[in-house]
Amino acid sequence: MDPSQVKIPPMKDLTVDNITENVIRINSLCEDARMKYVLERLVxxxxxxxxxxxLSSDEWMxxxxxxxxxxxICTDVRQEFILLSDVLGLSILVDSIDHPKxxxxxxxxxxxxxxxxxxxEMRAGDAMSHDPSGEPLLVVCSLRDMHGRPIDNVKIDIWETDSSGHYDVQYPGREGPDGRCIMRSDRDGIFWFKAITPVPYPIPHDGPVGKLLKKLHxxxxxxxxxxxxxxxxxxxxxITALYLRNDPYETSDAVFGVKDSLTVDIGKAGPDIAQKYSVPxxxxxxxxxxxxVSDAETSELRAKNSKIALDKLGRKVQIVNGLPVPELD
Amino acid sequence: MDPSQVKIPPMKDLTVDNITENVIRINSLCEDARMKYVLERLVxxxxxxxxxxxLSSDEWMxxxxxxxxxxxICTDVRQEFILLSDVLGLSILVDSIDHPKxxxxxxxxxxxxxxxxxxxEMRAGDAMSHDPSGEPLLVVCSLRDMHGRPIDNVKIDIWETDSSGHYDVQYPGREGPDGRCIMRSDRDGIFWFKAITPVPYPIPHDGPVGKLLKKLHxxxxxxxxxxxxxxxxxxxxxITALYLRNDPYETSDAVFGVKDSLTVDIGKAGPDIAQKYSVPxxxxxxxxxxxxVSDAETSELRAKNSKIALDKLGRKVQIVNGLPVPELD
Incomplete structure (x- = not known):
C-alpha cells in the first residue's frame, strides 16, 4: 500500500495514555459502522x-x-474456544442478549x-440412542407459538451423551452419528422419540480449558x-436444553446453563401413554x-432491550440491521 | 469431583444482569490472589x-x-497471537506498563x-547478515547505566530482515539463523557489528490477522x-528497536512501535571510524x-506508576511480588 494513501493523523510516541485513542482512530478507516463499533469497544x-x-510481560505471554x-487443540469435532467462552459465562450471556424471551x-x-x-432425520418414535447400557427413556414433546397454536414441520435437532457421559464425536473411531437426530413436529406440533436418560458428565478437561478450571478449583x-x-x-x-431436577451439579453447572424453567422430572408412563407409544x-x-417466539417478536424485544441497556450506559445508539451502532452527531 | 465439595452459593437462572458476579464468584475459589484479580477484570x-x-450469536461465532x-496458523516460527496483540496495540501497552523508563x-x-x-554468539565486528543484496551497514553502539557508567558483558540479541523485508524464519527451507546474532558488550560498554541497512516490510498478512487489517483498510x-x-x-x-528517520511508514507503523527517541539517521563513516573499524x-x-535501568529502579517506578494509575481509577490495591492485587478489607 502506498503510504501516501494513509489517511490518519501521524502516530508516534504512543504511551499508556494515548495508545487506545490511536488504535481506535486507525481502525476507524473501516467503513462498516457495526464492525467499527464492535472493535472500538473491544480495544x-x-x-x-x-x-x-x-499486566506484566510474563502474564501477557x-x-x-x-x-x-x-x-x-481445535479439530472438526472439538471446539475448545466455544468451551472457553462457555466456562467464562460469555456463551450464556450472548444467547440471553441475542435471543431474549x-x-x-x-x-x-x-x-x-x-x-x-x-x-x-428420524421419524416419530425412532430411537436416537443405541447405547445398550443407557436407561431407556420415552420423550414426548409439544411445540406451540405464543398464542398456543401448534407449529408443524419445525426442524428439531436433538443431541445427548451416551450412558458414560460422552458424545459420539468424543470417540476416536466414530463412523457416524449416534445419540443425536433431527425430528420434525407433526401438524399437532408433537414430536416424540426414544432416547436414554441423560447423565451428568465433565466437559472435555484434558486440554487448556480443563487446566484452567483445575487451577481455579x-x-x-x-x-x-x-x-x-x-x-x-x-x-x-x-437453542435450549432440558435439565434433570436434583442432579448433583444442578446448581454448579460448569457452563452456567441451568434455568429453573428448563428443569424437569423424569416421570413414569401410565397405562394410556404406555399403550399409545408402545412402551411398558x-x-x-x-x-x-x-x-x-416469532422472528418479529424477538427482533422487537431485542431492539427494545438494546435501547434500554445502552441508554442506561449513556451510549447513544441507533439500531441498524437489528444491531446497535453509535448515533451520528 | 464430589459435588458436595462445591463451596459456592447455588447458581441457576443466570441472566444478562447477574452472570458476571456469578462467574467471578466461582472463579474466586482459586487461592492465587493475582490470578483471581486478573480473571475478575478479564471477565x-x-x-x-x-x-x-x-453482540449477536453470529458475531460471537x-x-x-x-x-x-x-x-x-501458529507454528514454532510463526506466532499469530503476538501479531494480533501487536496490531491491537496491546503489545506496546503491556511493554510500557511493565518496563517503565x-x-x-x-x-x-x-x-x-x-x-x-x-x-x-558473534564477536565484535562480525557480520550478522549474509544477504549479498543488502546495503552494508556498520553498527557501533555503547551501553551505559543511568549514572553514565559503561556496562560490560551484557547479552545483546539483535535481529533484522534481509533486503527483501523477510526474516530468516519466514523462509520454508531455513536451515539456521541469519540476520540475527548475540553480542556481548566489552568493558567499555561498546558492541559493534556488520549488518545491512533495514528496509520497511509488511508483517505476515496471509493469515487471519492480515485479513483483519485488510477489512479495516x-x-x-x-x-x-x-x-x-x-x-x-x-x-x-x-526490548527495543531503532527506526530509520523519514521512512515512509514512520508515522503509521502497523504495530505502533515507533518512538522519536528510537529514531535514527544513517550516517557515513568518516576517516577515523573507517580506519578504526576497517570499512571504506x-x-x-x-x-x-x-x-x-537497574531492576531496582524499574521495580520502584513500576510500583509507583501502578499505585498512581489505580488510585486514579479508584481501585485500592497493594503490590505483591511487584504486581497489584486488591487490598483486603
Missing amino acids: THLHDFVRETR TGLRFLTEVGQ PAGSTDGTVLGPFHTHDAE RHPYRPSHMHFMFEKEGYDHL EGHALLTYDFVL | THLHDFVRETR TGLRFLTEVGQ PAGSTDGTVLGPFHTHDAE RHPYRPSHMHFMFEKEGYDHL EGHALLTYDFVL
Missing part, C-alpha cells in the same frame, strides 16, 4: 483490562500461549461444543441434560411443552 | 464488551472462528513475533528498523548510545 476493554491489572493452545416462551441456553451437522461437570435446537422460518432460532407401563418418561 | 471487561455491543484460525534511559518497544532462541507495513534485546542480571530486560570511508554507519 477499549482490552486496553482497560491491561491498564487496571498492570502466558495468556498468548494459552490462547494458542486453545486454538491448536418474552414471558411464556421457552428459555434458551448454551449450545455447547458438541452440536454437529450430520445427525440423521472449579469442577468441569455439567448436570444431566438433553439438547434441543428448533428451526423454522419466521421463528427465532431456539412404568417406562421412564420425559415430557415438555416448548413455546417458540 | 468483567469481556462481559461489558458483550453487553455494550449487544465469527469471533471464535477467527481466534481458532489465529491459533491454528525513567527520563534519560532508552525507551522500549514491541518484541514482535520474529525473535528466536537460536541466534549465534489498514496497511500491514512496519517502517525500517533493527531489533535489540538486552539482558544482564540486575538490569531491567530491555563513506560506508553507511549507525550509532546509538543505549542506557539500561
